Amino acid sequence: MLMSRRGSFRLVRSGRPMAEQGIVKGGHRPKLAPGVRLQFDDRRQAWFLLAPERLMEADGPAKDILSRCDGRRTVTEIVEELAQIYTADRAVIDADVRELLADLVGKRLLQL
C-alpha cells in the first residue's frame, strides 16, 4: 500500500496552513481526547472516530495512525511503525502524520 501526500486520508483534510503541523513534536505522546473513541462498525465494515455530536470514517492510514495514539507511543515511534507498513518515503509519512494529528488537535479530538 502506498501512502502519498495526496488523498491518502479520508479523514478530513483541513487545508490548514502547513505551519500548524509545527505544534506536533516528535516527542509528543498523542491520545484520543476524552469522549472520543475509535471503533469498528460491523454493519458498514469500516472504522469510525466517534466524538461528541460527530463522527467520521477513519479508513486505511488514518485508522493505522489513530489506533497508535494511545498516550504511550511518541509521534516518532508512530511514524516509525507506519514506515514498516507503508512503502512511502519516511519524510512523506512524517508530514502526513503530523498534518492529521494537528488537524485533530485543532478539532479537540486528540490531545498531545
Add this chain to the structure above:
Amino acid sequence: MTAPPPPLGMLAELTHRCPLACPYCSNPVALENRAGELGTGEWRRVFAQAAELGVLQVHLSGGEPLARRDVVEITAAAHQAGLYTNLITSAIGLDPERLAGLRAARLDHVQISIQDTDPGSADRIAGYRGAHERKMAAARAVADAGLALTINAVVHRANIERVEAMVEIAFALGAGRVEIAHAQYYGWALRNRDALMPTRPQVDRALQAVARLRQAYQGRMVIDAVVPDYYARFPKPCMGGWGRRSLNVTPSGRVLPCHAAETIPLEFWSVRNHALEEIWLHSPAFQAFRGEDWMQEPCRSCPRRGIDFGGCRCQAMAILHDPAATDPACSLSPHHAEMLELAELASESGVAEYEYRGRMKAVPRPAPSVVS
C-alpha cells in the same frame, strides 16, 4: 426507491418528565406519562436492535433522563450494545453517586444545558429556583471526573445579549464543546414564540459574536451553532434529510423521523410492535418524506434540494399546514415573507410572560357563584 442507508444516530427520549419547565422545550405539547414509558428491558432490546441496524451513537435524552431511576442501567445497556453514549441532561439530579454510576457504565459524553449566565434570569427561564447553581456544580463535577462535557445554551430574546458570557462560562466549567442553539419553534417553543423571538439586530449581533468566539477559542473549545432559521436565507437541512441519518424513540416507544414529527398526521410504528429495522425501512412515517418524490416546487427543481432537503417538514406543517411544502424559512418559498413577518411581529410583541412547559397556565379564578 432503493433501500435507505442505515441510520447513524438515535435519540432515545427516556421520559418526558422533567423538573424544569423551559418555555422553549422541544417536547410535544401533549407530554407522555410515566405509566406508558418503556421499561429497562425494552430499552435494552431497542439498543441491541439499533446497533444491529447500524446506529453508532445514542443520545439519552428526555425530558430529563435522570428522572428515570434506571438511567445507569439503561446507559450500561447502550454501551454493552456497542453504542457511543451521550447523556443530554439539565444536570438536576446528577449527584456524585449517580455520576460515579454513569462513569462505571462507561458513559462517553455529557451535555448539560444552561439557561443564562445570570442566575436569576436562568432560574426564571427554567422555572426552577436554584437550578443554575446546581447546574454549575454538576458541570464542574462532570469535568473533574474526566468525562467529556458539552454545555448547551438555547438562545432567545431574554438571554441573546449574553452569548459571549455563556461561551466563557462553558470554557471555565471545563467544557470541550459548547452549543449556541437558537431556539427552534416547535412544541412548547412555538407556543411561546412571542416571548422568545429575538429581533433581527439581536440575531445579527449574536451570529457575529459566535464567529468571533470561534476564532478566539480555536483549538481550545469547539463552538457549534444551531442557526436561527426564521431570519435565514436558506432552511436548515433538517435531520440531514428525513429518514436519512437518524431516528427518535419516544418514551413509550413510538419511532419518529425527528422529535417534532408527531405534529404531522402520519402513521408512526412502535418498538413494542415492530423491530427497529422494519420501522426504519417500511413504516409509513419514515417513507413519507424520504427521497425527493414528495417535493413540490420550488424544491422539486431546485439545485439545493440535495443540500437542505426542502428544509424542515414540521416547520412547513406549523406555519403553512402543509408538511410537503417548501420550508418557509427558505427565501425561495412563496411564503417566506410571511414567516419573516411572523418573526418580526413576535420579536416586537413585548410579551414577557412564558407559558411554562408541563405546568398549568395561570387562569384568573372565576368569581364565586352567588347562591340566590
